[in-house]
Amino acid sequence: MNYSVVVVDDHFLLSQAIGGLVQKFDNFDVLYLCKNGKELLDKFEDPKNIPDLVLMDIKMPILNGIETAEKLKKDYPDVKVLALSIEEDEYTILKMLRAGAKGYLMKDTKKDILEKALLEVMLKGQYYTNNVSKILMESIEKNIDTEIKDKELEFIKLACTDMSYKEIANAMFCSYKTVEGYRDSLYKKLGIKNRIGLMLFAIQHNIFTP
Amino acid sequence: MNYSVVVVDDHFLLSQAIGGLVQKFDNFDVLYLCKNGKELLDKFEDPKNIPDLVLMDIKMPILNGIETAEKLKKDYPDVKVLALSIEEDEYTILKMLRAGAKGYLMKDTKKDILEKALLEVMLKGQYYTNNVSKILMESIEKNIDTEIKDKELEFIKLACTDMSYKEIANAMFCSYKTVEGYRDSLYKKLGIKNRIGLMLFAIQHNIFTP
DNA sequence: CAAAAAAAGGGGGATTTCCCCCTTTTTTTA
DNA sequence: TAAAAAAAGGGGGAAATCCCCCTTTTTTTG
Known part of the structure; x- marks a missing residue:
């Protein structure tokens, strides 16, 4: 039985491309694509639309990645969230991870890294690239009391x-x-x-x- | 008959290493090494110490690369100068070129690029890496009247x-x-x-x- | 060498920035 | 839901920055 994946991104071309990639991976099937968090949550009303993993952009109209991740953490804690974004700043990445994302991938990630990340998130519960680990480490070292609104x-x-x-x-x-x-x-x-x-x-x- | 080269750099280890490289090149011989511009100009008093090309650092004690290049342009216009430096800012590079340097190389240049640069300076009169060309182009486009002291x-x-x-x-x-x-x-x-x-x-x- | 240009220094006022300490409204949380 | 915390807004003064316009000295250049 393959893991089911939903891709959420307002750039339809991109989500289609990524969906295509994921569909080709051995252990994964794409359930459907969404354009923003609101659309995703609406879909979830029907339990058979709830996937194992959500691959989600951060910047989106209506309901963004961070807000969506928070709602998912609260209402659907079993659904794994993997963030997928271009060049966000350190504090945004940190916030996405605090909101419950199990990892953060750049949009220009190579396809075998994407597959590896998906697998690790399903099997080990998380996947952090070097960059993200570094940010996490630094945030623990330095920014205990400095949360930026x-x-x-x-x-x-x-x-x-x-x-x-x-x-x-x-x-x-x-x-x-x-x-x-x-x-x-x-x-x-x-x-x-x-x-x-x-x-x-x-x-x-x-x-x-x- | 090989071209003669003098290396001028206050970091003796580095000038030795670079001298060693140049000595191995087919068309070049190292005449001697200097620690700064003053030492070089003193050497030049004896005409047989005047090389075809000077490979020179910009930051040096006593007489720096820019001042030395200016003096060379005035008193020994046939001696080609090639600047050799780490991470200088755009305006310093520009000043070195205005002072008569025929090109500018980063200190971490690969040895075949160094050889190519030396040859091109001797044969064509100049050698500009991509970076330097870009700076030159931009300076022509934008900074006609903006010289920074x-x-x-x-x-x-x-x-x-x-x-x-x-x-x-x-x-x-x-x-x-x-x-x-x-x-x-x-x-x-x-x-x-x-x-x-x-x-x-x-x-x-x-x-x-x- | 004389004229011109550049560098160094300054006066003074308008504006912006910095740094307190304070109130009201909204949001969180216990 | 009441108390606590955070966000938003503000007053006012000291300091720093910005923007002129000016003089003297040094350097460059025709």
Whole structure:
């Protein structure tokens, strides 16, 4: 009996391609494809649509990968989730793993690595590439008390631009004072003292890639 | 008759190793090794010490590669200069080429590339690796009127640090107002409006590598 | 060598950033 | 559901940054 897999990705071409690959693997069958998390959860209403493993993008419209993974962890804890994304920053990857993903693959992963990852997740419960393991290790070493909120992450990315805080507030649809709040809280918890320090932090943690 | 080569580098181990490589090449002989530009120019007093080609580091004590190349261009225009350095920024490479170097090689260049470069410089007058050609092309496209001075370059590198301008002035042994002058002139000629913009520029042009 | 250009230094004001400490609203959690 | 925590917003002052315009000294160049 093969393991059943569902691919969730808003880029239909990509999910089709990946579905095609998975279908060819010996121990796996593709059950169906979805365009976002909402569609997936709707499908799950019918128990025969619940797969062994979900291969899911992070950035998706309506219900994104992290939110979907959290719901799956709560309501369908037996379904394994494997994240599949291009170039996310360290904190997003970390959040996806905290949300219950058993591993994280780059979209340009070679097909035998994909097969290996699928198998390991089904057999051993998880699969981490070198990169991801490194991020995990570092996050354990350094960031015990430094969890960065979504809005703060968004702010950091804009702060790596030559925009003033006033302009950033505009872009984030919030008040200037709120933006100052994000900045102050980040400066405090990251132990930095100015915007250049924030930018250096962002580069070092792949939040911003120049 | 083989071409004669002199290697100039303050790291004696390295210049010995490179000298050894060059000696083995079919068309080249090593005349002698030098530790800096001053030593080289002293040697040149005796005409039989003047080689066909000088393979020279940029960062050296007493007389550096750029200054030496300028003197050679003036007093010994027939001697070809090939720069040999690790990870310099775009503007330093450009300055070395303006000073008369016929090409620029990374220190970790493979030995057949080194041989190829030496031959091409002797036969065709120049050798540019892909990287260097790209920098040259870009400098022609964009930076016609933007030449960055030494002190400005030094300032940019420090501005990519979380130091305040006061601290930078201290580090550069000059007044705070002078540093402000460097900044203002850079902002004007690069068309940027704040320190983040300067940092982005520095990263894009390999002046600062995070 | 004289004129021109560049480097170094400065004054002063407008703006932005930094760093506290505070209130109200929303969200979490026990 | 009540208490606690977090998010959002704000006041205000000190410091840093930005942006002019100016003088003196040094260097370059015709």
